[in-house]
Amino acid sequence: MTERVSIEKKVLSENDQLASAIRADLAKRKIFAINLVSSPGSGKTSLIEKTIGALGKELKIAVVAGDVQTENDANRIIKAGGKLVRPIVTGGACHLDAKMVGKALEQIELDNVDLLIIENVGNLVCPASYDLGEAMKVVIMSTTEGDDKPLKYPAMYRRSSVAIINKIDLLGTSDFDLTAARGNASKINGDLKFFEMSTRSGTGLEAWYGWLRESVSNLKK
Amino acid sequence: MHELSIADNIINAVKEASQSRGMLAVSKIGVRIGSLSSVDPDALTFGFDVLKRDQGMMDCELAIEFVKTTARCTKCLYEFKVEDCVFVCPQCASSQCDLVSGQELEIAYFEGE
Numbered sequence: 477m478t479e480r481v482s483i484e485k486k487v488l489s490e491n492d493q494l495a496s497a498i499r500a501d502l503a504k505r506k507i508f509a510i511n512l513v514s515s516p517g518s519g520k521t522s523l524i525e526k527t528i529g530a531l532g533k534e535l536k537i538a539v540v541a542g543d544v545q546t547e548n549d550a551n552r553i554i555k556a557g558g559k560l561v562r563p564i565v566t567g568g569a570c571h572l573d574a575k576m577v578g579k580a581l582e583q584i585e586l587d588n589v590d591l592l593i594i595e596n597v598g599n600l601v602c603p604a605s606y607d608l609g610e611a612m613k614v615v616i617m618s619t620t621e622g623d624d625k626p627l628k629y630p631a632m633y634r635r636s637s638v639a640i641i642n643k644i645d646l647l648g649t650s651d652f653d654l655t656a657a658r659g660n661a662s663k664i665n666g667d668l669k670f671f672e673m674s675t676r677s678g679t680g681l682e683a684w685y686g687w688l689r690e691s692v693s694n695l696k697k
Numbered sequence: 698m699h700e701l702s703i704a705d706n707i708i709n710a711v712k713e714a715s716q717s718r719g720m721l722a723v724s725k726i727g728v729r730i731g732s733l734s735s736v737d738p739d740a741l742t743f744g745f746d747v748l749k750r751d752q753g754m755m756d757c758e759l760a761i762e763f764v765k766t767t768a769r770c771t772k773c774l775y776e777f778k779v780e781d782c783v784f785v786c787p788q789c790a791s792s793q794c795d796l797v798s799g800q801e802l803e804i805a806y807f808e809g810e
Contacts, residue, residue, distance in 0.1 A: 482806045485803065
């Protein structure tokens with residue numbers, strides 16, 4: 477006789493458990509962790525390079541850099557002065573999961589680290605589903621993309637706490653409408669904190685650095 | 698396209714749960730997929746059908762319940778269906794809204810004997 481068994485189990489419960497363990501460990505060590513997400517080419521690696529260049533002396537920064545193939549991003553970050561950098565080559569997978577991040581973190585000396593930046597795979601779909609144990613997701617869009625990106629990828633914008641609009645030095649050279657972009661993102665998530673910047677020209681980066689400093693020091697209180 | 702690994706997670710979880718109950722065959726698995734879960738039901742079904750053959754679940758059907766996104770306004774407490782992912786309260790126009798449903802990615806039940 478056919479029997480129905482109710483199990484009510486989250487499909488990604490295993491990932492969520494690992495992520496919770498990572499979050500607890502990072503909290504114990506008082507490390508502020510962000511999960512950087514965007515489409516390919518929005519400026520995740522450039523932002524990390526700049527951040528390490530500007531804050532690397534006052535904050536101890538660790539980076540986990542995910543890519544589908546190659547360790548190019550990790551190498552760029554090391555070249556920019558990153559000392560605690562681990563690449564994750566997913567070998568085809570379109571997102572990082574908590575298991576991959578946990579393994580990478582085991583290979584980083586986390587003592588006295590202030591800030592952990594997890595650079596996710598460039599993809600606005602799948603990374604939304606995977607908790608990595610971060611304090612928050614930071615989503616980047618750039619002015620060379622459509623200003624309707626938030627409407628096309630709502631799950632990512634809904635789950636992010638901070639939205640960065642990058643490449644503002646190129647405003648006016650494309651049809652990107654800054655007000656529309658912010659409006660679209662706010663419709664999906666009214667709590668988003670915005671930063672407008674150009675990692676290339678440096679415009680707007682001070683506000684970002686200031687926010688990182690503050691977030692790190694809030695954790696130490 | 699992470700639906701294949703999601704399908705693999707579903708099959709493994711049900712296999713474990715059904716075997717621990719002494720079930721010999723699973724004929725149906727019920728899952729709930731929220732519209733904000735970033736999972737495409739068609740791609741999930743495709744992945745499930747590919748994987749089930751090697752997992753001894755050849756005759757198992759995947760029943761997907763698609764859950765629409767709903768939210769509750771934190772200001773006036775109005776609960777509403779979210780259309781086109783716009784999280785703005787239709788009653789008071791506040792954008793401070795808590796998600797009520799839409800992120801589900803859950804196995805609800807399985808059937809077998």
